Every structure is written in structure tokens, then in C-alpha cells.
Amino acid sequence: MxxxxxxxxxxxxxxxxxxxxxxxxxxxxxxxxxxxxxxxxxxxxxxxxxTRLPGLDRIEHLADGGIRIGALVRNADLAHDPDFAKSCPAVAEALLSGASPQLRNAATVGGNLLQRTRCGYFYDTASACNKREPGTGCDARHGENRLHAVLGWSEACIATHPSDFCVPLVALDAVVEIEGRAGRREIALEALYRLPGDTPERENVLEPGDLIVALRLPPAVRTFSAHARYLKVRERTSYAFAMISAAAGLRIEAGKIRDARLALGGVAAKPWRARPAEDILAGASADAATFRRAAEAALADAKPSGDNLFKIELAKRIIVRALTLAAVGTPARMSALPGSPFASVSGVLHDA
Amino acid sequence: MTPEIRLAQAPAHARHGSNIGQPLTRREGVLKVKGEARFAADNHPPGMLHAVLAVSQIARGRVNFLDIQAAKGHPGVVEVMTPANRPPLAEDPDAKTNPFMFRLDLLQNDQVRYANQPIAVVIAETLEAATEGAALLSPRYDVLPARVGLDSGESFVPPAVGVGNPSEMRRGDVEAGLSAASKRIDATYETPAQYHNAMEPHAIVAAWDGDKLSIDTPSQGLAIAQGRLAGLFGISPDKIHIRSPFLGGGFGSKGLMSGPQVLGILAARLVGKPVKLVLRREHMYGPVGHRSASRQRLRIGLDGDGLLTAIDHHARIASSSFDDFFEPAADASHTLYASPAIATSHDAVRVDAGTPLFMRAPGEATGSIALESAIDEAAWACGIDPLTFRIKNYAEVEPISGKPFSSKALRQCYAQGAERFGWARRPLEPRQMRDGAGLLVGWGMGTATFPALMFAAEARAALRGDGSGLMEIGAHDMGQGAWTALGQIAADSLGLDVDRVEFRSGTSDLPDAGIAGGSAHTATAGMAIHNAGAAVIAKLADLATGDERSSLFGAGNAGVTARDGRLFRRDDESRSESYVDILKRAGLAQIEASGKGAADPAAQSTYAMHAHGAVFAEVKVDPDLGQIRVTRMVGAFATGRIINPRMVQSQIFGGMIWGMSFALHEKAIIDHRSGRILNANLAEYYVPVNADVPPMEALMIDEYDPHVNALGIKGVGEIGVTGSAGAVANAVWHATGIRVRRFPIGIDDLVTAG
Known part of the structure; x- marks a missing residue:
């Protein structure tokens, strides 16, 4: 080393x-x-x-109803915090669907927001990768790219953002607090990330020295907690990054969707907020036709970056399923297989 | 009904005084759980240095520059070994004096013939310094276009496949059988390259003392390794001492000494100090073997009653550009189904990859998933239940040879496996079953088979004055339980309880146990032990029956039996004498004898010898999202005599999980331009994790085989993979109605098709 x-x-x-x-x-x-x-x-x-910085390991419930999470809170501690899990069930579900228990016990909230892509060409230092070495090219573009981006990609980079955690966070308008050389500032998590464009090496808007100190969820998250789900599809039941995932939150009143939040993971270089879908959902009835229309809107701009056309249809189906599950309602207890399409199969509850 | 051996019940073979058949736990289990079992890389002799490989980033070409100065300038780096300064070898690593001596990349020149080929070794005081030194070499290359994939070049018919099997075999007239058929299946299946990925990477700690070499390294074949190293270094085998008490998995990739292991020894030679070299995970994707990709076409003819008229199984496989190993995939069709005409054939291309080698059930696993899928397609074409179809076409004699089977309890496997699984309730049509949550449910099955092989082994036994026993054999515990199962055979052979026998194993100075491969280790090493024990007991019996002072005097004709540390007169059990008394009176501190284990050529030419099994799998598939999960597996296996049912169950489970992995998970993602492997890590090279492993059952069907060997052992190491892969694939079809013929089955296969 x-x-x-x-x-x-x-x-x-x-x-x-x-x-x-x-x-x-x-x-x-x-x-x-x-x-x-x-x-x-x-x-x-x-x-x-x-890791030894003081004061960054707390989960605070703010007076305005928001939640503030220190950057050093461990993924597992956050997911298992009863108040947090009740307020933000889709976030807890996303956290528990990720990695392995050992990794969740170690990984921090701040670190998770900044994890790097799993693109095999990024990891393979012998391959050309504009993200790793600007200007060298993108070997993924015409390479083995079954799992690569279908939204927001560029000729310079087709990698995806791998996080589960960030998907519901972006859907729920999470904000990050950043300490920098010019003091403290805050920005929406969604705005933290950049799409690749011609500069895929610039993955976010952080400046040298910038430290994420906390993550904040607005009070409105609670209005979705009765109808919030995270769904993650992958080719192994656990310990695999999402092929595609979706976070859905609905506010349903008198059979109508009053407000909706929807984001996708595994489809773009950032967690992908699907606002056109949210606009369709708001005011509509919570049924299959609505959900499919929303899904079509969410993927309207999608195009394959390689051998991954199937991901566009799959993403639509995942949206429909996530919305369907959200409409049914947040389960009273976490499944044994959080986020999994097989979550409903097993009668075993999550015991971790 | 034939009794089964299950852990919960008394083993069928158990009898008074018997160790064989007992479900003993691993004798080294506590050591392993406490971290006290010393694996190769745990050894740190004084003054040891660390070596790290620098590997090629290209798949074909030559290295034209290494920044040796930069590497040597890094603090802690002691030496950089390249073709320029690599110590001489007595033998060309590219020489091939027999088909199973594979060419090694030992820095013999600057040529690159696959990605991840070793191109230099950096030796340093710390692992970190050696690692950085390897990075600082910053190699430059003359690059040639890489040949990747099964269509990358001119194909040819290999001279032989597997271990010297003919690449083409036929019995009967396949074309006539196909043209006479009323129904035909013609389907092509593809399997990807797979890599062994043992938990323990190849590792070596090597120390020279003059011309004597001492090494710690995992090996599935100590004597072969010793011989190979003796040839390469030009020293006598007895100057080489290899310790390999435990392997963290081998699966064939540790069967023969690999290039990186030899490089560790060369590095120690170069610096004159002990050196440790441990492969990084990504280094295991190249120089230590893999399973070739395959494309297999099966043509099957069927008559109006659903009887086979022909099976034609052709496999395209790949070998490296510089050596010959050809996965005998089509041979899977030789033994399972009765067909008047069978033809199997192979052709191959050469690709710029490391040489493929033996990987758990080489050929058998690859061929099995294609054959079992095709048989399932044939049954469906005839409108016959897949189990009924297999029984209709049951082979009473080995189809390719016409030989009778030495034993074959496959019917019982089918019957008991099906009953336990509940197969009779299976609807014939696909996409008929759903669970309460709306998930598609499918049931599939496959037939398992693996040849009952034996190699050659020797063992040395001793009885000591205190009545205890000693058994010595350089056998190999890869995690499968050789310490335990072979110890049980040793105990029985000496008529002692297992705790009264010191069992020495796992080093090269002990008698040659043969290779732990081909699922033949327990049979081969077991027979050597059995015969060594019998020989030393015969010596003891001679001492007793020839001595007037013994109560057994004159029992020579009647004979004696050994049990619980005593010899008993066979025709009068009231007359007996303890080992202690016999040896004491003879004034002997210890008596010794040797024994050999080997196949009986007469029996082998008379009988076809195979283990069999039937595997039943249930999968659930999300109808919209295409995600697949195996939810239940039942296997029933007839594998001759079971030495330790607990170890056997573990082997079978491991095989069944591997089969599931073959169908759904494993695949090397290879860039079609560069030949580089993009998922050379355990995060993205998928193998099943705990959440993928369903409730499993392995029924062991009692099977007596007097022909395979005196102990009746057939071997269980690899058979579990076969049958299981096809069972899972067939269950996916039954759940969805979509027949996927490219493995592993992916979500895109189901979403796109659906």
C-alpha cells in the first residue's frame, strides 16, 4: 500500500x-x-x-418535528432506532437491505452518502475510466454494461450510484449539513450529487475540506410514514448491490393520493428523484393504472447505455410494485428480508 | 424400503466396536473454531519476508518495461524478481512431459498470455511495502488483441478431454435414431467461465536450508507437488518437506502446484530468507485454474412412447493459448439415460486466459446442467412428468459401454427423494403454482451422477506396546473432514476406538495418499489405511497364534478378529488376548506394516462404477420483477458406503448449494475486448450467501457395492453439484414457463421474455 x-x-x-x-x-x-x-x-x-470527533454520533428529534442524524451514526444504529424507524420506515428498510450486518455495524451515515460506484471498470485500474482518471475514456460504454445507467448518463460515464440509504433520503428531501473552510452550510442531498456530464470525476459539490457533519430530514417525512416502502431487486438474496431499487412514500387521504415521493437507485450516477411521477401521483387514486402512468413518466427520458435495455422496463415494474406496497401500508414490523421482493414470503421477522 | 442413514437416527452400518458409520464431528473442529488450526499463511518463521505478485494487466502481448528502480526505492522493498534475475530452474516450466503436468508462468520470459499472469514478484520487509512496490512497477506492454469467448478463433477437436477421455464417443447410430424419432429436441445451452474462489487464497511460506526446502502451502496432492518441485528445482523429492494440515477449500485449484506457489519458493531462493506469498483475491482469477465456458448443443430423439431413440451431445469449450485442458462436458451423457444411440463430441477454441483446470465436478457439472435441462425439455415435449420420463429411460446398464453397474440404487433415490419432496403433487404444466403472496412457484428435478474413481495410495500402520495405534498417511483435509473420516477407517482397521489411534496426516514425509480429487480420496486413502491396518493386525495375529503361551495359540486356521484392542479367536470368542499382552510377551515396543489402496483393474473392466442421486428443487419467482429464490431442496444420494454421515451430509449440501450457484449466480464477467475479468472479487462474483440457501435435506440411500473396493466407498465430494444445477434451472422453467438456456439465469432473462 x-x-x-x-x-x-x-x-x-x-x-x-x-x-x-x-x-x-x-x-x-x-x-x-x-x-x-x-x-x-x-x-x-x-x-x-x-471517527473520534465529538458530537457527531447522535440522532436528535428536533422541535419542529424534523430529525437530525450525526454523520458518525452507524447504519445499524440508525435503522434500529425505534423512533427513527417509525418516522422513516423506508429509510430503515433501505439501510437494512444493504451490505451485511457486519458492514452495517461499521458503516457511517456520512460515509454512506459518499460511497463510490461499483462499476467494474472504475475498480479495474487497467481499464479506461474517466471517473478514476479524467480524460482516459470510458471502457464501460461499449463493454460489459448490463447493470449500468439508463438515466442521466453521458458518453463520458455510465456508472451508477450504489447506495440504498440515499434513495429514500433523496425522495424525502433530506438535507446535509456541511462544515467547510468558510463555515457551515447546508444543501439538499439531491443537490449534493452531480451527474457525470463531461466531468464524471466530480461526483458531488463538496469542496476540499468539506465535511458532512449531519443529515437532516424535514418534519414532512412523518406524513409519509404510514405508506413508505423501499424495494430492491438483485440477483442474490442478500449482500448484493441493487440492480434497481425504488423508494416510495405516499400520503393518502380518503382514498386519494395527496402527496407522493418517489426515487430510484441503481439507474443513474445519483439517487434519482422521479418528480414527474410524483406530479402524476398527487391527486390521483392509488391504483395500478396510476402507478403505471407514474412509472412511465419516471422513465420517460431513460435510454440504454449498453446491454441494459431491460432495466428500463424493470425499473417501471419496480416503481409500480413499490407504490403498490406503499399504498397497502407500512408493515408493522420489519421483514426478515428488508427491501426484498421475497419479504412477504417468509414469516420470520427481522431479529437483528 | 431401503433404510436411510440420517443424523437423527442410528447409522445403518453401526455395529458394536465400529467407528465407520458414526456421525462424528470434525476432530479438528475446536481448533478451527478457536482459530488455532494453523493454515499455511499463519506460519511466520524468523526473518521471513513478504512477497507480492505483480500481475499482467493485459491478456496478450509482452512486457516491455517495469520500473524496477521505483519499486526498489520504496522503503522496505528488498528485491524485485523478474525474468532477468529469477533463479534458474532445472526444468523448463513450459515443458510438458505428461498430459497432467501443466505449464506454469514462472517468469521464464516477458511474454504475457493472460490477464493476471504473474510478471514480477516484489519482496519486502512488510506486506504493505511489497504491495506498494508491486504497484510502483507500473508495467508497460506491447499489446496484442486478446482472444476472448467461444467464437474467438478457429475451433479444433482436442486430442482428449478431461483425464484422457476420447473427445468423441459414440454407440449406435445417432442420425438414424434422430430421423426415426417422432419428436426431437434441439437446444443449445451456454455456461460461463467460473472461478474456484476457495475461502483461503493460495498461499506459501517457503524456506531454503542449503538444498533442502521446507514449505507450508495448501495442497490437494502432496506427493505430486513434491515431485513437481523436485523436477523444477533439480533436487531429490526427499529434500522437500511440505506441510498442509488444513486447506481453506481447494475445489481442484490446489490439486497441482500452481505458478504463484512456485514463485514464492523462487523468491525465497533469490533473497536467501524465508518468504511468504499470499495471493490477493483478484490474483486467483488467472494463474490457478478455472472452469471453461461452454456452449452445448443437445439433440434428443424420442419415440411415441417417450423412449429415447438418440442423444447427441456436443460441447464447445475453451482452453488457454498455451496449454491443454478440455472440460469434458459432453461426457455427462454417457451414463445416465438408456438410449440405443449416443454420441458425444467436443471441439475447442484457444483463448487468452489462464489454463482452465479441474473445478469441482469438471465436465460433470457443466454437462449436467445442459443434459438435465434437455431431458426436462424432452419430457415436456412428450407430455410426461420429468420423473416418470427419467424412470422410463432408466439405464439398467451403462449406456455408452453396455457394462453392468457395480451397484446402482438410483431408483430408490428417485422414489425416496420424490416422496420426501412431495413431487407427486406437481402439475405437469408450467406456471401453474403460486404462493399466498402471488409469487410463481416451480418444481424441478435433476439426476446426479459422478464416477466412483480410485487412484493409488499407501499408508503405514503401527501397534504400540501400550495398546494404542498409529496410522500415517499424507492425506489432505480440504475442509471435507479427512482427519475425521480417515481416522474412523484407521480405527476400524486396527480394531481400536478412534481415540486410541494417533492419526498422522497432511505432510509430505508421510506415505503418499494420492491426490484428493475426483471424489476419490476417502476410497483411495481409506483402502490404503484399511490394508495397512489389516497387515499390522496380521502380524500381531502371527505373534499370538504362533506362541504357545498365548490363549490364541493354534488359532491360525480358525483365524482371529480384532476388536477393542484385543484379538478374539473367531470360532471361540471366550478366548482372547489384548494387544498389550501380545506385544509385551513378544518383547516388542511396536510392530509396523504398510498397505496400499488402488483400483482393482479386473472389477473396473467388468463394471461401470458410479454414484447416483436425484435432486428436487423448489423456486419462487417474482412474476413481474424476475427475481428468483430457491426455497427448498431435497437430494437423495446413493454413494456406496457412508463412512461419516455428518461429513457426507455436509459435502452433499455444499454440492447442492454449488449447483444452485451454477444455475443462478456464478459467472466471470470478462471484457470482450481486453479479456480482463471485471468482477474478480467476492462482492461482485456472486456465490450464494446464507439468505440464498434454502432449507435442505440430503437423504443417504443405503447402497452396498462389493466391487468398487473392499470398503464399498464411492465418494461424495462432487456429485452434489450435478443434478442440482439442472433441478434449479428446471424449477425456474416450471415456475415461469420460460426456458432459459444461458446460465446463470438472470433477471433480464425473465423480464425481457415475460
Whole structure:
């Protein structure tokens, strides 16, 4: 491994100063970064370990009804926080559908937001990848790309964002709080990510030294908690990234959808908020025809980036299913297979 | 009905004083659970350095530059081994003096013939420094276009497939059988390249002392490894000591000494210190073997009664550009179904990949998923239940040879497996069953078979003055339980309880146990042990029956039996004497004898010898989303005598899970331009995880076989893969009505078709 400097700042401002130096990277639990370093994909000169920073490991229920989650809260702790899971069931379901129990126990909220794509060409340092090495080209574009993007991609990059967690967060208008050299600011999570365009190496709007310190969910999330689901389709029952996933939240009154939130994972370089679908859903009746119309709208701009035409139809079907499940209502307890199409099969409840 | 052996009930073979047949737990289990079992990479001799491979990023061409200066300039790097300074070998690694000596990449030149081929070795004081040194080499290449895939070049008929099998075989007139048929199946199936992915990567710790070599490395064939290394280094085999007490899985990839292991030894030679070299996961996708991709065409003829008139099974496979291993996929059609005409044939192309090698059920697994799918298609074409169809076409003699089977309890496997599974309730038509949640449900089956092989082995037995026993054999525990099962055979052979026998195994200075492959290890090593034990007991009996002072004097004609540390007069059990007393009186501290295990050529030429089984699988499929989950598997297997039902169940379960993996999960994703493997990691090379593994049952059908060997053992290591893969694939068809002929079956296959 490349030798690197390891620093462990005592405060957020020290961390920001330390990480603003070019070649630095933040280290939380390292579930993604360490693999990238071992594979030579990331070669930082300095790791700024933020795991001991005080005050970033709390889940706070705010006076206005919102929820504030410190960046160092572990995925498993968040998913199993009873109040959080009740308010944001689709987020809890997404968290529990991801990775493995061991990884969820380690992975942090802040780190999860910044995980890198699973594109095989990005990981293969012998292949051309504009994201890893700007200007080298994209070997995925005409390569083995069955699982690649169908929305928002460019000739420069067809990789997808792999996160489960971020999909319902984007649907629910989550906001990230960022500490930077110019102080604290906040932006919508959806706006944190950039589409590849000609600069796929710029995956987000963070500046050198910027540290995500917290994630905030607005009070409105609670209005969807009775009808919120996350659905994740993949070719192995667990420990696999989503081929495609969807997060759906509905506010249903008197049989009509009053408000809807919908986002897709595994289809684009960012968690994909499907606003055209939400517009169709709002005010419509919660039935199969509505859901299919919404799905068509969500994928209206989709086009295959390679051998992945099937993902467009599959995404539509996943949307219909996620909306159908959301309309039925959030289950009282988490399934043994969170997010899985097989969640309803087993009578076993999640015990983790 | 034939009794079955299940863990919950007393083993059928159990008898007083018997160790064979008992479901003993792994004798090294506590060591493993506590992390005290010492695997190869756990060894750290004083002064040891770390070596890391630099591997080729291209699949074909030559290396024209390595930045050795940069690597050597990195703190901690001691040496960089390249073709320029690699210590000499006594034998050309590209020499091939027998078909099973495979060519190795040992830095003999600058040529690159596959991606992930070793091109240099960096040796450093720490693993981290060696790793960075390898990265700093920044190789440059002259690149040639890579040949990738089964259509990448001129095809040819290989001289032989598998272990010296003819690449084409025929019995009867297939074309006549097909033209006389009233129905025909003509279907093509594709299977991808697969990689072994044992939990333990290949690892070696090597230390030279003059011309003596001491190594820790996982091996499925200690004596063969010793011989190969002796040839390469020009030293006598007895100068080489290999320790391999435990393997973290081998599956064939540790059957023969691989190039990277030899490079570890060369690195130790170069620096004059002990060296440890452990493959990174991605390094296992190239230099240590894999299973070739295949494209198999099956043509099946059927008469009006649903009887087979012809089976024609052709397989296209691939080997590397520089060596010959040809997956004998079509041979799967030799033994299972009675057809008056059978033809099997292979052709091959050469691709820029590491040489494919033995991977669990090589040929049998690949061929089985195609054959069992085609048989299912044939049954459906005839409107006959797939089990009924298989029984209708049951082979009473081996179809390709006409030989009788040494034993074959497949009918019982079908009957008991089907009963346990509830097969009789299966609707004939596909897409008929749904569960309460609306998921499609399908039931499929497949027939399992694997040849009952034997190689050659030796063992050495001793009885000691304190009445205890010793059995020595350089056998291999790959996780399958050799320490336990062979120990049980040893105990019975010596007439002692298993706790009274010291069982020494897993090192190259012990008698040659043959290779732990071909599902033949328990039979081969077991027979050597059995015969060594019998030989030492015969010596003991001579001491007793020839000695007037013994109560067994004169029992030579009647004979004695050994049990519980005593010899008993066979015709008068009231007369007996303990081992301790016999040896004491003879003034002997220990007596010794050797034994051999090998196939009986006469029996082999008379009989066809195979294990059999029937596997039944249930899958559920989301009708809209195409996601598949296996929800139930039942296998019934007739594999001769069961030495340890707990170990056997574990082997069978492992095989059945592997079969499910073959049908639904495993696939190397290879860039069609570069020949690079894009999922050379355990996150994206899918094998089943716990959530994929359904409730499973393995019924062991009692089977007595007097011909395979004196112990009646057929072997269980690989058969579980066969049958299972097809059963899952057939269940997916039964659930959905969609016949997918390209494996693994993916969501796109079902969403697009649906």
C-alpha cells in the first residue's frame, strides 16, 4: 500500500483544516475507502480520521418535528432506532437491505452518502475510466454494461450510484449539513450529487475540506410514514448491490393520493428523484393504472447505455410494485428480508 | 424400503466396536473454531519476508518495461524478481512431459498470455511495502488483441478431454435414431467461465536450508507437488518437506502446484530468507485454474412412447493459448439415460486466459446442467412428468459401454427423494403454482451422477506396546473432514476406538495418499489405511497364534478378529488376548506394516462404477420483477458406503448449494475486448450467501457395492453439484414457463421474455 499520513483531529474545524490539504481524504469506518485504497483506485497522501470527533454520533428529534442524524451514526444504529424507524420506515428498510450486518455495524451515515460506484471498470485500474482518471475514456460504454445507467448518463460515464440509504433520503428531501473552510452550510442531498456530464470525476459539490457533519430530514417525512416502502431487486438474496431499487412514500387521504415521493437507485450516477411521477401521483387514486402512468413518466427520458435495455422496463415494474406496497401500508414490523421482493414470503421477522 | 442413514437416527452400518458409520464431528473442529488450526499463511518463521505478485494487466502481448528502480526505492522493498534475475530452474516450466503436468508462468520470459499472469514478484520487509512496490512497477506492454469467448478463433477437436477421455464417443447410430424419432429436441445451452474462489487464497511460506526446502502451502496432492518441485528445482523429492494440515477449500485449484506457489519458493531462493506469498483475491482469477465456458448443443430423439431413440451431445469449450485442458462436458451423457444411440463430441477454441483446470465436478457439472435441462425439455415435449420420463429411460446398464453397474440404487433415490419432496403433487404444466403472496412457484428435478474413481495410495500402520495405534498417511483435509473420516477407517482397521489411534496426516514425509480429487480420496486413502491396518493386525495375529503361551495359540486356521484392542479367536470368542499382552510377551515396543489402496483393474473392466442421486428443487419467482429464490431442496444420494454421515451430509449440501450457484449466480464477467475479468472479487462474483440457501435435506440411500473396493466407498465430494444445477434451472422453467438456456439465469432473462 502507498504510505500515507494519518491524522486524528480533535475538532471539526481541525478536521476541515487537515483535509483541505490536497491529497487528503476523510476516513470514517472505511468500508468503501479501504477497499479502494487496497485496489489502488484511491491513493490518498493523508487520511483524516474523523471517527473520534465529538458530537457527531447522535440522532436528535428536533422541535419542529424534523430529525437530525450525526454523520458518525452507524447504519445499524440508525435503522434500529425505534423512533427513527417509525418516522422513516423506508429509510430503515433501505439501510437494512444493504451490505451485511457486519458492514452495517461499521458503516457511517456520512460515509454512506459518499460511497463510490461499483462499476467494474472504475475498480479495474487497467481499464479506461474517466471517473478514476479524467480524460482516459470510458471502457464501460461499449463493454460489459448490463447493470449500468439508463438515466442521466453521458458518453463520458455510465456508472451508477450504489447506495440504498440515499434513495429514500433523496425522495424525502433530506438535507446535509456541511462544515467547510468558510463555515457551515447546508444543501439538499439531491443537490449534493452531480451527474457525470463531461466531468464524471466530480461526483458531488463538496469542496476540499468539506465535511458532512449531519443529515437532516424535514418534519414532512412523518406524513409519509404510514405508506413508505423501499424495494430492491438483485440477483442474490442478500449482500448484493441493487440492480434497481425504488423508494416510495405516499400520503393518502380518503382514498386519494395527496402527496407522493418517489426515487430510484441503481439507474443513474445519483439517487434519482422521479418528480414527474410524483406530479402524476398527487391527486390521483392509488391504483395500478396510476402507478403505471407514474412509472412511465419516471422513465420517460431513460435510454440504454449498453446491454441494459431491460432495466428500463424493470425499473417501471419496480416503481409500480413499490407504490403498490406503499399504498397497502407500512408493515408493522420489519421483514426478515428488508427491501426484498421475497419479504412477504417468509414469516420470520427481522431479529437483528 | 431401503433404510436411510440420517443424523437423527442410528447409522445403518453401526455395529458394536465400529467407528465407520458414526456421525462424528470434525476432530479438528475446536481448533478451527478457536482459530488455532494453523493454515499455511499463519506460519511466520524468523526473518521471513513478504512477497507480492505483480500481475499482467493485459491478456496478450509482452512486457516491455517495469520500473524496477521505483519499486526498489520504496522503503522496505528488498528485491524485485523478474525474468532477468529469477533463479534458474532445472526444468523448463513450459515443458510438458505428461498430459497432467501443466505449464506454469514462472517468469521464464516477458511474454504475457493472460490477464493476471504473474510478471514480477516484489519482496519486502512488510506486506504493505511489497504491495506498494508491486504497484510502483507500473508495467508497460506491447499489446496484442486478446482472444476472448467461444467464437474467438478457429475451433479444433482436442486430442482428449478431461483425464484422457476420447473427445468423441459414440454407440449406435445417432442420425438414424434422430430421423426415426417422432419428436426431437434441439437446444443449445451456454455456461460461463467460473472461478474456484476457495475461502483461503493460495498461499506459501517457503524456506531454503542449503538444498533442502521446507514449505507450508495448501495442497490437494502432496506427493505430486513434491515431485513437481523436485523436477523444477533439480533436487531429490526427499529434500522437500511440505506441510498442509488444513486447506481453506481447494475445489481442484490446489490439486497441482500452481505458478504463484512456485514463485514464492523462487523468491525465497533469490533473497536467501524465508518468504511468504499470499495471493490477493483478484490474483486467483488467472494463474490457478478455472472452469471453461461452454456452449452445448443437445439433440434428443424420442419415440411415441417417450423412449429415447438418440442423444447427441456436443460441447464447445475453451482452453488457454498455451496449454491443454478440455472440460469434458459432453461426457455427462454417457451414463445416465438408456438410449440405443449416443454420441458425444467436443471441439475447442484457444483463448487468452489462464489454463482452465479441474473445478469441482469438471465436465460433470457443466454437462449436467445442459443434459438435465434437455431431458426436462424432452419430457415436456412428450407430455410426461420429468420423473416418470427419467424412470422410463432408466439405464439398467451403462449406456455408452453396455457394462453392468457395480451397484446402482438410483431408483430408490428417485422414489425416496420424490416422496420426501412431495413431487407427486406437481402439475405437469408450467406456471401453474403460486404462493399466498402471488409469487410463481416451480418444481424441478435433476439426476446426479459422478464416477466412483480410485487412484493409488499407501499408508503405514503401527501397534504400540501400550495398546494404542498409529496410522500415517499424507492425506489432505480440504475442509471435507479427512482427519475425521480417515481416522474412523484407521480405527476400524486396527480394531481400536478412534481415540486410541494417533492419526498422522497432511505432510509430505508421510506415505503418499494420492491426490484428493475426483471424489476419490476417502476410497483411495481409506483402502490404503484399511490394508495397512489389516497387515499390522496380521502380524500381531502371527505373534499370538504362533506362541504357545498365548490363549490364541493354534488359532491360525480358525483365524482371529480384532476388536477393542484385543484379538478374539473367531470360532471361540471366550478366548482372547489384548494387544498389550501380545506385544509385551513378544518383547516388542511396536510392530509396523504398510498397505496400499488402488483400483482393482479386473472389477473396473467388468463394471461401470458410479454414484447416483436425484435432486428436487423448489423456486419462487417474482412474476413481474424476475427475481428468483430457491426455497427448498431435497437430494437423495446413493454413494456406496457412508463412512461419516455428518461429513457426507455436509459435502452433499455444499454440492447442492454449488449447483444452485451454477444455475443462478456464478459467472466471470470478462471484457470482450481486453479479456480482463471485471468482477474478480467476492462482492461482485456472486456465490450464494446464507439468505440464498434454502432449507435442505440430503437423504443417504443405503447402497452396498462389493466391487468398487473392499470398503464399498464411492465418494461424495462432487456429485452434489450435478443434478442440482439442472433441478434449479428446471424449477425456474416450471415456475415461469420460460426456458432459459444461458446460465446463470438472470433477471433480464425473465423480464425481457415475460
Amino acid at each position: 502507498k504510505n500515507f499520513e494519518y491524522v486524528r483531529p480533535a475538532s471539526v474545524s481541525d478536521a476541515v483544516a487537515a483535509a483541505a490539504v490536497p491529497g487528503s481524504a476523510y476516513l470514517a469506518s472505511g468500508t468503501n475507502l479501504l477497499d479502494l485504497m487496497k485496489g489502488g483506485i484511491s491513493r490518498p497522501d493523508r487520511l483524516v480520521d474523523v
